[in-house]
Amino acid sequence: MNKVERFQDSEIPYELLASFGLTQEMVEDLPMKVLEQLLSGQRTPLLPISIQDSEGKAGNYLARLSLVRVEDxxxxxxxxxxxxxxxxxxEEQQQSILRNGSALYSEQDALYYQLDASTHQIMSMPSHVIEHNIQVLGKSIDMVSSDVEQLMHGEILCLSKEESPITVGIDLTExxxxxxVNGDRVAWEKEVAGEDLPLYSFGINGCWVNDGALSYVREEDYTQEMIDALEEKASQVRSNALHR
Structure with a gap:
């Protein structure tokens, strides 16, 4: 499969990210799963960014981010x-497939298409790349030929691996x-949608709020609901420590 780039914590370009409105404090407070996605070269969920145009006027946007290694x-x-x-x-039937989050295979274009529900952009990947990766995956987890064929047709499969369920499907954001995903189809769909992240992810300086896209709230701006959630989390930690 394609090589996945890894980055060290010390390589995070804080100054560059700050130029897009993501301060070092905000990055360090990211949920661990999102930080791991960033360090592994994957795309993050939607994050709030700020970009200046050629006239120096800043605009606020939501965007996925990924780190890339370049010459300099x-x-x-x-x-x-x-x-x-x-x-x-x-076509209308194809639009329905895409809106449902499924992968659409186009024999004419030799491409797989998929709608990124977060950015609303149509993603594509050459069919021979997907088919090759599915074949390699099939060998690594002992899939039968019918499973491989179903995957290639865009279906999501729930398989048993060492008596535990795993779910596999085409996802062009990967x-x-x-x-x-370890788990059933519901777990797969939650991870794709980012619903596996909690509503509140508290860090040292603030909290990331998951409301479809991630937004950052500094500690001094916490709402009463957030304060209650933080106190409840602290209480759970204390309770778990006492029962060890």
Missing amino acids: GIDVMLMPYKESTLLEEF DVGIRI
Whole structure:
């Protein structure tokens, strides 16, 4: 499968990220799962960013981010949210498939298409890349040929691996075009949608709020609901420590 780039904590380009409105404090407070996605070269969920145009005027956006290694260091790829117009170029039945989050195979284009529900952009990947990766995956987890065929047709499969369920499906937000989740289809769909992140992820300086996209609230701006949630979390930690 494609090589996945790894980054060390010390390589995070804080100054560059700050130029997009993400301060070092905000980055360090990211939920552990999101921070791991960033360090493994994957795309993050939607994050609030600020970009200046050629006239120096700043605009606020939501975008997925990923780190990339370049000749002179590390840079950031931005995938902003925007309303999709390309969806209209597909036939009605194909639009329905895409809106449902499924992968659409086009034999004519030799591509797989999928709608990124967070950014509303149509993603694509060459079919031979997906098919190759599925074949490799099939060998690594002992899938039968019928499972491989179903995956290639865009279906989501729940398989048994060492008596535990794993769910596999095409997901073009992943570098290799395939997502594997420990759990059933519900767990797979929650991870794709980012619903596996809690509503509140408290850090040292503030809290990331998961309301479909991640937003950051500094500690001094916590609402009463957030204060109550933080106190409840602290109480659970104390209770768990006492019962060890």
